[in-house]
Amino acid sequence: MLEIRDLHVAYGEIPALKGISLSVATGEIVALLGNNGAGKTTTLKTLSGLLAPRSGEILLEGESVRGMPPHLIVRKGLAHVPEGRRVFNRLTVRENLEMGAYTRSDAAVSADLDRVLSLFPRLGERRAQVAGTLSGGEQQMLAIGRALMGSPRLLLLDEPSMGLAPVLVEQIFETVGSINRQGTTILLVGQNAALALDIAQRAYVLETGAVVLSGSAADLARNQDVRRAYLGEM
Amino acid sequence: MDFALLLEIFPQVLLDGVILGFMYALIALGYTMVYGVLEFINFAHSEIFVVGAFVGVEILLGLKNAGALDQLPPFLVLLLILVAGMAVSGLLAVVIERVAYRPLRGAPRLIPLISAIGVSFFLQDFVRLIESVWRNAFNLVYPGMEGLNRRLELTATVDVPVKALVVITASLLMLWALHLLVNRTKLGTAIRAVAEDQATASLMGINVNAMISLTFLIGGAMGGAAGVLFGVQYGLINPYTGFIPGLKAFTAAVLGGIGNIPGAMMGGLVLGLLEAFAASYLSLLTGGAFGAEYKDIFAFSVLILILIFRPRGLLGEVVRERA
Ligand SMILES: Nc1ncnc2c1ncn2[C@@H]1O[C@H](COP(=O)(O)OP(=O)(O)O)[C@@H](O)[C@H]1O
Ligand SMILES: [Mg+2]
Numbered sequence: 001m002l003e004i005r006d007l008h009v010a011y012g013e014i015p016a017l018k019g020i021s022l023s024v025a026t027g028e029i030v031a032l033l034g035n036n037g038a039g040k041t042t043t044l045k046t047l048s049g050l051l052a053p054r055s056g057e058i059l060l061e062g063e064s065v066r067g068m069p070p071h072l073i074v075r076k077g078l079a080h081v082p083e084g085r086r087v088f089n090r091l092t093v094r095e096n097l098e099m100g101a102y103t104r105s106d107a108a109v110s111a112d113l114d115r116v117l118s119l120f121p122r123l124g125e126r127r128a129q130v131a132g133t134l135s136g137g138e139q140q141m142l143a144i145g146r147a148l149m150g151s152p153r154l155l156l157l158d159e160p161s162m163g164l165a166p167v168l169v170e171q172i173f174e175t176v177g178s179i180n181r182q183g184t185t186i187l188l189v190g191q192n193a194a195l196a197l198d199i200a201q202r203a204y205v206l207e208t209g210a211v212v213l214s215g216s217a218a219d220l221a222r223n224q225d226v227r228r229a230y231l232g233e234m
Numbered sequence: 235m236d237f238a239l240l241l242e243i244f245p246q247v248l249l250d251g252v253i254l255g256f257m258y259a260l261i262a263l264g265y266t267m268v269y270g271v272l273e274f275i276n277f278a279h280s281e282i283f284v285v286g287a288f289v290g291v292e293i294l295l296g297l298k299n300a301g302a303l304d305q306l307p308p309f310l311v312l313l314l315i316l317v318a319g320m321a322v323s324g325l326l327a328v329v330i331e332r333v334a335y336r337p338l339r340g341a342p343r344l345i346p347l348i349s350a351i352g353v354s355f356f357l358q359d360f361v362r363l364i365e366s367v368w369r370n371a372f373n374l375v376y377p378g379m380e381g382l383n384r385r386l387e388l389t390a391t392v393d394v395p396v397k398a399l400v401v402i403t404a405s406l407l408m409l410w411a412l413h414l415l416v417n418r419t420k421l422g423t424a425i426r427a428v429a430e431d432q433a434t435a436s437l438m439g440i441n442v443n444a445m446i447s448l449t450f451l452i453g454g455a456m457g458g459a460a461g462v463l464f465g466v467q468y469g470l471i472n473p474y475t476g477f478i479p480g481l482k483a484f485t486a487a488v489l490g491g492i493g494n495i496p497g498a499m500m501g502g503l504v505l506g507l508l509e510a511f512a513a514s515y516l517s518l519l520t521g522g523a524f525g526a527e528y529k530d531i532f533a534f535s536v537l538i539l540i541l542i543f544r545p546r547g548l549l550g551e552v553v554r555e556r557a
């Protein structure tokens with residue numbers, strides 16, 4: 001589905017990604033872990049075209065999307081739920097969802113709307129409300145729902161649990177699991193490594209712009225270094 | 235004070251104010267829509283307005299010289315010059331953005347502003363040059379159209395020129411169409427999404443540059459329509475005519491809350507009404523101490539007062555954002 005080879009990205013002169021390689025197979029949930037500033041967000045932004053890499057290759061279903069503008073990459077079946085949710089505060093919930101389906105005019109849009117509203121019934125209740133007035137958890141649901149409206153084959157999620165109450169975090173992760181079971185491949189950036197490793201099949205660990213560990217989620221969950229660094233154990 | 239006279243002229247003053255207000259509202263939309271997506275004041279917008287006025291006058295003079303002006307139904311002629319003025323001004327705005335603003339997108343804020351002022355000067359003198367070569371004159375008068383100049387007498391002191399009704403109707407139709415476009419269509423929603431967050435809008439598959447061009451097209455077309463209506467209503471135009479209405483429309487946009495579309499409409503109307511009432515009533519109410527020439531001072535004093543108490547403008551409000 002997705003393959004990244006030796007990707008280098010810099011902000012001005014300061015390198016943020018120093019040659020990372022990773023892959024995501026169709027149907028998988030892959031977790032991308034790492035401390036603050038490790039380069040997780042930078043990786044997702046480069047994949048969706050918001051940042052241009054210095055060098056390296058990005059293949060989406062075998063086709064290079066490197067250097068393509070974001071609005072064209074979306075049309076290749078990739079959706080990116082950005083860090084901090086970034087819902088359109090001044091648009092209503094319904095309009096936000098419509099924007100998620102911006103590239104589509106097929107008949108399945110309304111079926112996808114039903115699907116999103118059944119995943120997140122709260123959004124249906126608040127359809128006519130301006131998104132800026134939703135709670136943090138509702139905004140996260142809206143951000144994910146909006147991405148699903150594009151009917152993506154690959155979903156990039158950047159810290160969907162950030163700033164949410166623990167109950168909500170679990171609910172969001174459960175939903176991510178069911179989205180995956182319905183056929184969407186997922187690359188999940190997680191702050192909450194325990195939960196991320198719980199639903200992912202494989203994971204990569206980033207440190208200062210490089211992949212330092214990778215493997216099956218089960219192996220990483222048992223790994224002493226990972227437990228110390230990301231699961232809060234001494 | 236002559237209360238009877240005050241009351242008597244009230245409908246006429248109201249009408250003048252509404253016409254002026256719609257004119258400001260149409261121009262203000264161009265400022266506010268562009269500000270909404272780029273947070274930038276397009277100082278060349280007053281010249282985009284003037285170009286619309288010149289397109290209108292050129293077509294009318296052309297028809298007149300061909301002897302066709304009085305043969306054609308006036309509403310058809312009016313529709314023709316409106317559409318032509320909107321098309322030329324709209325496309326001009328798109329080209330200006332592409333040539334003079336887009337290359338400066340990443341530059342510090344003052345730079346595109348200076349570029350806009352440069353475009354404004356360029357257009358003024360370009361229109362003057364063209365007209366000087368073509369007609370050997372650059373102060374032009376809209377030829378009167380039979381039928382539009384007829385007056386409908388409502389009462390002894392109030393008569394409504396047909397063209398005033400036309401200007402009001404055309405303005406209302408355009409404001410309504412714009413409202414539908416921006417609030418009821420997918421493209422309009424995309425423009426609002428781009429105005430709020432360009433990066434996230436691009437993640438939805440929205441072509442941000444295309445939406446910015448579309449914004450200039452719409453704002454420019456509204457400005458061009460205002461130019462044509464200005465010519466039809468007031469008659470005399472020259473390449474520098476845009477300065478004062480442009481400044482006032484910009485003020486109207488700020489008054490309504492810059493970036494806010496209903497705000498621009500409302501700000502335009504408020505400013506137009508204030509000005510018309512000041513022009514007619516100041517001298518009556520102050521026993522001649524302040525004449526009509528104080529209308530701008532009065533109108534702008536009220537504006538300053540409003541902005542002191544509502545710094546974000548009448549409709550400009552911050553959307554509450556929760557973490
Ligand atoms: N807009 C930016 N300008 C300059 N440096 C940035 C910018 N965004 C991120 N960085 C830097 O790039 C590195 C990676 O950041 P980021 O990808 O946001 O990390 P993460 O998402 O893993 O917390 C950090 O050192 C960060 O300071
Ligand atoms: Mg991050």
